[in-house]
Amino acid sequence: MTNLSDYRELYLEELDEQLQLIEEEVLRLEQEGPADSAIDRLFRAAHTLKGSSAAMGYHKMKEVTHHVEHLLDQVRNGQLSVAKPLINLMFTGLDVMKGLQDEIIQTDSETADISSLLQELQQYSLLEASEAEAFEENAVSPEWHERLKQHVKQALQSGKKLFSIRVSLSPHAQMRQPRMYLVETELRNYGTMVDSDPPSWESLKEEEIHEVTWILASNDLDDQGLKKSVSAILDVETVDVLPFLLSDIPGNAEAPKELLPEAADSSLLQRSEMPGTKSKSPTIRVNIERLDHLMNLAGELVIDQTRFQQIKQLFRQKFGADELVEELVQLSDHLSLLTSELQDGVMKARMFPIEQLYSRFPRMVRDLSESLGKQVDLILQGKDTELDRNLIEEIGDPLIHLIRNAVDHGIERPEQRRLIGKSERGTVTISAIHQDNHVVISIRDDGAGMDADKLRLSAVQKGILSQAEAQRLSDDEALHLIFRPGFSTAAEVSEVSGRGVGMDIVRNNIERMSGMIDIETVKGEGTVFQIRLPLTLAIVTGLLVKISGRTFIIPMSSVAEITRVETDEIKRLQGEPVIKIRQQVIPVVWLQEHFQYPHSPARNYLPMVIIGRAEKRVALAVDELIGNQEIVIKSLGSFIARTDGISGATILGSGNVALILDVETIIKLSGNA
Amino acid sequence: MQSTDQEQYIEFCVDSENYAITISEIHEIIKMQAITDIPNSYPYVQGVINLRGKIVPVISLRSLFMLEPDEFTKATRIVVANHKEEAVGIIVDKVSKVTTFSDIQPPPDKIAQVSGSLFTGIGLASDGSLVGILKLDEVLLGDS
Numbered sequence: 001m002t003n004l005s006d007y008r009e010l011y012l013e014e015l016d017e018q019l020q021l022i023e024e025e026v027l028r029l030e031q032e033g034p035a036d037s038a039i040d041r042l043f044r045a046a047h048t049l050k051g052s053s054a055a056m057g058y059h060k061m062k063e064v065t066h067h068v069e070h071l072l073d074q075v076r077n078g079q080l081s082v083a084k085p086l087i088n089l090m091f092t093g094l095d096v097m098k099g100l101q102d103e104i105i106q107t108d109s110e111t112a113d114i115s116s117l118l119q120e121l122q123q124y125s126l127l128e129a130s131e132a133e134a135f136e137e138n139a140v141s142p143e144w145h146e147r148l149k150q151h152v153k154q155a156l157q158s159g160k161k162l163f164s165i166r167v168s169l170s171p172h173a174q175m176r177q178p179r180m181y182l183v184e185t186e187l188r189n190y191g192t193m194v195d196s197d198p199p200s201w202e203s204l205k206e207e208e209i210h211e212v213t214w215i216l217a218s219n220d221l222d223d224q225g226l227k228k229s230v231s232a233i234l235d236v237e238t239v240d241v242l243p244f245l246l247s248d249i250p251g252n253a254e255a256p257k258e259l260l261p262e263a264a265d266s267s268l269l270q271r272s273e274m275p276g277t278k279s280k281s282p283t284i285r286v287n288i289e290r291l292d293h294l295m296n297l298a299g300e301l302v303i304d305q306t307r308f309q310q311i312k313q314l315f316r317q318k319f320g321a322d323e324l325v326e327e328l329v330q331l332s333d334h335l336s337l338l339t340s341e342l343q344d345g346v347m348k349a350r351m352f353p354i355e356q357l358y359s360r361f362p363r364m365v366r367d368l369s370e371s372l373g374k375q376v377d378l379i380l381q382g383k384d385t386e387l388d389r390n391l392i393e394e395i396g397d398p399l400i401h402l403i404r405n406a407v408d409h410g411i412e413r414p415e416q417r418r419l420i421g422k423s424e425r426g427t428v429t430i431s432a433i434h435q436d437n438h439v440v441i442s443i444r445d446d447g448a449g450m451d452a453d454k455l456r457l458s459a460v461q462k463g464i465l466s467q468a469e470a471q472r473l474s475d476d477e478a479l480h481l482i483f484r485p486g487f488s489t490a491a492e493v494s495e496v497s498g499r500g501v502g503m504d505i506v507r508n509n510i511e512r513m514s515g516m517i518d519i520e521t522v523k524g525e526g527t528v529f530q531i532r533l534p535l536t537l538a539i540v541t542g543l544l545v546k547i548s549g550r551t552f553i554i555p556m557s558s559v560a561e562i563t564r565v566e567t568d569e570i571k572r573l574q575g576e577p578v579i580k581i582r583q584q585v586i587p588v589v590w591l592q593e594h595f596q597y598p599h600s601p602a603r604n605y606l607p608m609v610i611i612g613r614a615e616k617r618v619a620l621a622v623d624e625l626i627g628n629q630e631i632v633i634k635s636l637g638s639f640i641a642r643t644d645g646i647s648g649a650t651i652l653g654s655g656n657v658a659l660i661l662d663v664e665t666i667i668k669l670s671g672n673a
Numbered sequence: 674m675q676s677t678d679q680e681q682y683i684e685f686c687v688d689s690e691n692y693a694i695t696i697s698e699i700h701e702i703i704k705m706q707a708i709t710d711i712p713n714s715y716p717y718v719q720g721v722i723n724l725r726g727k728i729v730p731v732i733s734l735r736s737l738f739m740l741e742p743d744e745f746t747k748a749t750r751i752v753v754a755n756h757k758e759e760a761v762g763i764i765v766d767k768v769s770k771v772t773t774f775s776d777i778q779p780p781p782d783k784i785a786q787v788s789g790s791l792f793t794g795i796g797l798a799s800d801g802s803l804v805g806i807l808k809l810d811e812v813l814l815g816d817s
Contacts, residue, residue, distance in 0.1 A: 300726050550709070595712030636711070636721065637759050639730045639813065643713050651723045657709040 008108075011056050013285075015101055018045045019094065020359060026090045027362045034075075034082035042090075043072040049097075060110040061100050067121035068093050080124075089124055091363075093117060151194045151215070160217040162194065162244035165226070168211040172418070173235035176209040177202065182233050184214065190226045191218030207414050207424060215244055288389070291350050298339075298346045299539060299632030300651075305339045306629050307653030308332055347536050351386035354432045354441075357396055358383055361403060365428065368407050375414050375424055376407050381431035387439045388536040394513055395441070395533065398506040402443045402529050403428060405502070410447030410527055420524070422446070439533045446526040450519070452478040462487065479519045483507045511664055512647075514540065514557045540633060542650070542660065544626035545609065548597035551658040553650060554609055556628055558663040560617065561610040567603065579608065579619055586610065587670045588619045591661075594645060594669060611663050618670045620661075629653075633660065645669065682796065684772045684804055685752065685765040687734045688743070690785045691804045692765075693772065693796060698754050698809050702768055705749040722751070722762060729753065731762035737812065738787045756813045763812075772798060777806065 025042045029035075046069040053061035068090070074080040099112050151162075167183050169176055180201060187193065194215040198204060201212045223241040230239045312332045319325050358380045369376040387395075411417075411426035418424055429444040452475040459465040459481050465473075473481070481487055485504045510517050515533040534540070534557065542553035543562075563581065570577050570588055577588040588608070592599055600623045609620045631650040636643075647662035682693040683702070703724070708731055710720040717736040721728050731751060735742055748767035753760050774796030780789040784805045791811045796804040 296726065597712070634728045636728060637730060639756065639759055639761055640711055640714055640718060640721070643711055645713070646711065649709070649721060649728050651726065651728075655723055656707050657721050657723050657728060659709065659711070 007056065011052055012101075012105060014052055015049065015061075015104075018049050019097055019101060021045050022090075022097075023094055023363055024359070026087060026094065027366060029082055029090075030087045030366070036076070039072060039076050039082075043069060043076060046072060058100070058104060058110060060112065060114050061097065061104070063118060064093060064097055064100070064114055064121075067118055071121055071124060086124065089120060091367075093121065148195055148215070151217075158217075160192070160219055161221070163191070163216045163218065163221050163223070164213055164242050164244040165216055165230075166211065166213040166238070166240040166242075167230060167236060168238045169209065169235050170237040171210075176206050176235075177204075179233060179235050180209055180212055183212070183230055183236065186230055186233065187214055187216060187226070189229075190221060191216040207418075286349075291346075294346050295350060296632075298343045301339050302343055302539065302630055303632060303651055303653055305336055309336065310653060343539065347388070347539075348386075350389055350536070352389050352392050353384050353386050354392065354439075355383040357392050357399065358430065360396070360400070361430065364400065365403065365407060368404060369411075372408060373413065374407065374411055374426060376411055377425050377427045379427060379429040381429065382433050385432035385434060385439060387432075387533065391439075391513060391533055391536070394509065395531070398509045398531070399430070399441070399443070401502045401506050403430065406443055406445040406447065406527070406529075410445035410449075412448050434535075435532075437535055439535060441531045441533070442528055443531075444526065444528045449523040449525055449527055450479055450482075450521040451523055455479065455481045459484070459487065479521060482519075483517075508664070514555060539630055541628055542631040543609065543628045544652075544658070545607075545620075545622040546624035546626060547591050547595075547622055548600060549623075550597070551626065551652065551656070552591075552622075553631055553658050553660045554611065554620070555660065555663065558611050559609055560612065562625065563608050563610065564605050565608050565619075566605055570606075581610070581619075584617065586617045586619045588621055589666060589670045590621050591645070591666070594666075612667050616667055618667050620666065631658075631660070679773045682772050682774065682804075682806065683752065684769045684798075685750070686767045686769055687738065687765055688740045691769065691802065692734075693774075693804045693806045694752065694754060694763075694809065695806070696771065698756075700753040700755050700760055703751050703753060703762075705745050705751060705764070719764060724753065724760065724762075727760065729760045729762050731764060732813070733764045734812075735764070738785075754809055754813075756809060761813055772804075774798060774804070774806075780805070 022042060022045050025038050025045070029038055029042075046065045050062055050065040050069055053059075053065060071080065071086075071089075075082060075086070080086065096112065096114055096117050100110050100114075103110055103112060165187060167180070169179055173179060184193070184196075194217050196215065197213045201209060221241070226241060227239045230236055309332065312329055315325050315328060361380065362378055365376055365378040406428045407426075411428065412420075412422075414424040417426065427446050430441070431444070432439060432441045434440075455478045456465075456470040456473060459478075460467050460470050464481070464484055464487060470478075482503045483506075487503065507517055510531055510533070513533055515531055518530045518532075519527065520530070521527040541556040543556055543559055545552055545554060561581075565579055570579055572578070573585065577590075578585050579588055580586070591597075606621050607623075607625045609622055609625075610617055611620055612618050633648050634650055636646070636649055645662050645665050646659050647665075648660045649657050650660060652658050681696040683696055683699055684691055684693045686692075706722055708720040708722055711718060711730075714720075717732050717734075719731045719733045719736070721730050723729075733742070743766065745764075746766075750765055750768045751762040752765055752768065753762050776797040777794040778797070780792040780794050782789045784792060784795070787805070791808055793806045793808045796806050798804055
């Protein structure tokens with residue numbers, strides 16, 4: 001039987017999808033200019049939500065979508081035009097809807113106050129005629145066309161001719177507004193000013209003024225003289241004078257490219273980049289718990305299979321070339337093949353395209369660059385690259401932090417970029433690709449890059465390093481300073497990227513996922529952060545070792561080297577045990593002490609497992625090496641308080657539980673952090 | 674605290690004292706098995722076991738009640754209880770029976786050297802004996 005709560009699930013899914021769609025479309029509208037198809041899609045999304053919200057009894061959601069729909073309808077009919085304030089209003093509306101969505105999901109209620117939004121939505125269409133035009137950039141409103149038509153008619157009636165004069169400034173020009181003002185003043189000597197495009201260019205921001213077209217009425221225009229005197233104004237690059245005809249007005253005929261270059265271009269762009277109807281293979285929605293359960297079962301099977309292989313060997317040793325043993329061996333080999341395929345299959349079923357994560361970024365970058373006064377293009381590559389859903393959840397926050405950093409600290413301000421000959425718009429590129437058994441995600445910006453010397457200086461000022469220590473660091477090591485707790489590179493602490501609490505947490509999060517993060521930077525050209533993650537978190541290869549009679553597992557991904565040392569090779573350095581391996585002095589850690597286990601009897605030789613990264617290595621003294629095998633990581637649950645040095649557990653082939661060592665903490669324990 | 678009529682309890686024995694847990698809180702009762710100890714955890718946390726592929730923590734009531742640790746015998750059982758949607762095992766000397774109480778009294782300050790706050794009450798069994806009914810939320814609270 002279906003009841004309202006079943007519908008609620010469906011409704012919430014639909015809500016999520018439609019809000020996502022609205023956000024994408026509004027962003028596209030902002031970036032690529034107005035297009036009828038986009039408005040249509042927005043209208044339909046709002047309309048769908050209005051209907052289903054009303055059916056589900058979510059009154060406020062219905063009200064908001066209703067007003068948004070109404071506004072979009074006016075845009076569709078040409079009564080309103082797409083301008084910055086409208087887009088901002090759409091974003092505000094979207095935020096309110098998302099707020100309502102959260103409330104509905106969590107408490108099934110709608111308490112948010114929507115009255116001010118509704119008022120804004122209602123009043124927008126009234127205000128737009130007076131205000132919105134001032135902000136017009138690319139799009140030209142129908143009102144303007146009407147006005148222009150009137151001017152043209154008047155001019156023609158008085159026997160004058162109209163001319164369009166297009167003037168552009170050189171890209172490096174300074175003080176653009178005063179220059180254009182001079183141009184306009186000069187033009188007034190040649191005829192009567194009728195109009196301009198953009199209509200009120202004076203109100204544009206300095207960096208937005210590139211090219212202005214004036215419509216001038218005159219009995220007989222001295223176009224040579226005009227060109228000469230306007231070209232004489234500093235920084236004027238081109239001056240084009242053309243007769244202006246009534247048919248040049250959009251609505252009367254095709255829009256002339258001379259008059260509306262950007263609007264025309266962007267609508268073309270829009271058409272070519274319209275998402276085509278993708279042919280998708282059929283899919284079904286599966287509850288994530290079912291997938292997790294399957295994954296667990298596959299994990300169990302892997303464990304049993306490992307044990308099976310061991311028993312197979314024992315059988316062989318015990319019974320030799322027996323016919324039944326051979327059959328068992330064959331069966332076991334086949335089972336092993338099937339198991340690994342099953343494991344692969346289940347793993348793939350849990351994989352999601354990273355697109356899901358990407359969808360959060362465009363809006364974030366937009367809002368951020370807006371608030372910082374920067375111009376940033378976000379390029380997202382490798383949308384179809386898949387990774388485990390757990391990883392997608394976990395990597396979200398570190399990525400957001402890195403992107404914020406790239407926009408905030410990486411990309412320079414537009415005027416600064418212009419000064420050093422870069423395009424004013426900065427670019428942040430996120431890409432994701434598969435490499436062997438890993439996913440590599442990189443965050444690239446074409447900003448200022450990082451300065452190793454500045455980092456050294458900053459580390460000294462903050463008391464993280466002494467002057468001498470800082471000088472000893474290689475450039476690469478200096479870059480890694482940003483991962484130290486309490487380190488911030490921004491000259492001033494900004495609201496956006498906070499105060500350096502981020503990067504160490506970013507690295508810790510990534511390492512918790514058995515991943516790695518690298519930095520490449522070229523001063524003045526930009527920075528690349530590269531994150532390498534395993535494809536899945538659930539199954540890893542582990543090294544089994546014995547310590548005080550207990551079996552522990554060290555994730556293979558953090559094992560750098562396995563070696564055997566003589567006991568008297570272990571030296572004391574300032575009281576701490578160390579060994580020297582190929583000129584590197586590495587601290588030795590006895591887990592017995594930390595875990596308060598009885599000491600193992602002294603021996604001549606000790607197996608050592610070297611763990612950690614290049615600059616942070618630790619030698620773990622173990623009693624015995626058992627071997628490596630695939631293990632399924634399981635949580636110890638919330639009842640057992642976090643234990644230093646243990647990250648989880650797994651079940652061995654014998655059915656016993658073995659603990660997985662937390663390499664990060666062990667390295668910290670050694671005082672080598 | 675007056676309880677509902679005829680709610681069922683599992684009665685078990687620790688150091689010759691009888692205790693009970695309401696049956697609705699119990700997942701299952703299993704025999705003693707290999708326990709993997711967790712270093713640096715609370716003393717009463719004995720470690721973890723593998724319960725059909727799930728990692729389940731196991732605590733010792735003897736240790737929590739500050740009693741002498743006992744040898745595990747054939748009668749030793751792990752009572753697996755549901756605690757905040759997770760299973761937690763409790764080691765007991767032996768499980769006696771499923772029982773009901775005709776009357777439940779509020780707990781005194783101490784029951785056999787154990788703080789009364791760990792109990793929901795004292796149950797009066799049909800044979801006249803008194804049984805401390807454990808308040809799992811308190812027992813499994815962590816350090817107390």
